[in-house]
Amino acid sequence: MLVLICDSFTASKKRYGSPKITLDLRAQGIKVSRPRVARLIKQANLKSVIQKKYVVTTTDSKHTYPVVEDHLNRQFNPVKPGQVWVSDLTAQAALLHCHW
Numbered sequence: 001m002l003v004l005i006c007d008s009f010t011a012s013k014k015r016y017g018s019p020k021i022t023l024d025l026r027a028q029g030i031k032v033s034r035p036r037v038a039r040l041i042k043q044a045n046l047k048s049v050i051q052k053k054y055v056v057t058t059t060d061s062k063h064t065y066p067v068v069e070d071h072l073n074r075q076f077n078p079v080k081p082g083q084v085w086v087s088d089l090t091a092q093a094a095l096l097h098c099h100w
Contacts, residue, residue, distance in 0.1 A: 001032065001036075001040060002040050002043075002044060003027060004019055004030065004044070005025070005027075005037060005040050005041060005044070005046075006044065008021045008024045008025060009021060009041070009046050009048075011024075012024075013049070014046075014047075014048060014049045014077075015048055015051065016048060017038075017041070017048045018034050018035075018037045018038035018041055019034055021037050021041070022034040022037045025037065032067050062074060
């Protein structure tokens, strides 16, 4: 049983713990309980590698780049067409909009 557990552990790049190894062994048709697998893993001194979750970072607010002055003071009401142009940054691309 320990050889099968070690094989499953190695095949998972040392990432699987007792719950997933138990499922893997059951998929192979071997009847085994999770506590038994956990006990054998502990006896063999196998430790799973815990991978940090990926965290999405969208904005670097601590940058050292100059910040462009806001000339419109968020007042987007021009008197005539083509007077005010603003940009809208989206996840896909920068889009230019003309406010009439």
